[in-house]
Amino acid sequence: MGTGIAQVAATHGCTVNLIDSAPDALDRSKFNLQSTLNRLVEKGKVSEVDSNNILSKIKWSIEMEDIASSELVIEAVIEDMIVKQQLFTKIEPLVSNNCIIATNTSSLSVFDIASVCSNPSRVLGVHFFNPVPLMKLVEVIPAEQTDTTLIEGVKSTLISWGKTVVTAKDTPGFIVNRVARPYYGEALRIYDEGIADFATIDWAMKKFGGFRMGPFELMD
Structure with missing residues (x-):
């Protein structure tokens, strides 16, 4: 799902660092996105110039440090609480104090994910649906700790990506x-x-x- 999120963000002008610890996964991600864009070009839905621009805005990397300048980080790993919590403890020290850290969890407690962070107020859920480029809906899930002043900014970003955004409570499965x-x-x-x-x-x-x-x- 991370590739789809990266595609949508890059399509709307964002610079994206797509991070994975497995080089093979990064190779598959790049190949799959290139194949998707090639099909869209063939169908006349995307120009070759736009396709190249999208690819140029995405950097595939195994280096977590590449997220250092990010304003928004979206985690999209497997639905395992321990894995997500461990990843959040690695993300938080690498980014600025103003960076928003989001989880793409589809059903896990955002409160529990945020609880491992020293500043859980900047953590919230941003749940996309597969396939991300085609599915318009995104659920935004503030945790109990989330700074509510961040919510509208995140929603505005998602709307600028062409998404329809709903706010959900942090309950199992959300909406x-x-x-x-x-x-x-x-x-x-x-x-x-x-x-x-x-x-x-x-x-x-x-x-x-x-x-x-x-x-x-x-x-x-």
């Missing part, structure tokens, strides 16, 4: 994933009862349900 739990549950029951396989369920929900991704694609 969309809490509503989606029955969607996943019924899909699993349909499979367990032998009514249809994974691929058929995903196909039906995309073809007739209007979803961009099927329930099993989303769960993956």
